[in-house]
Amino acid sequence: MTLEWLGYLAATCTTLSFVPQAIKTIRSRDTHGISLWMYLIFTFGIVCWFGYGIFLNSWPMIVSNAITFLLATTILGLKLKYR
Template sequence: MNATELFGFLAATLTTVSFIPQVIQVWRSKQTQDISLGMYAIFTAGILAWLVYGILLESTPIIVANSITIVLAGSVLAMKLKYG
């Protein structure tokens, strides 16, 4: 693994892990009224596009990060739809 890929994994890890506190907060509180449905819907679609892009490039950091992020962001989106 070269320095570029290592830096990519660092960036991917930081941006992906940043969603964990939000998922935990919503999971525990079941409160979603202050979360924007539009933002999470657009963001999740964007993450899906990044995932497809990473697959097309065969870029492991992009694929791994966006696979995990889509699960995390999708979880918040699903809880927003469920809990309103």
């Protein structure tokens, strides 16, 4: 039995966890409490996980990291714009 469903569940949970922060940041434009370095390093890590997912041909990793990358770069972009 494959545990791929566990990968999809984990990917869904970790990706959805960024949605409230992205919505709050987009609406408020308040990025004061967000660490620039954390989001820079985190976004780089997401790119690495995405590449690793491609290497493994793991769709949960590929899809979730692509979506998380979009959310994280949105927050990062707002952090850079409104600092």
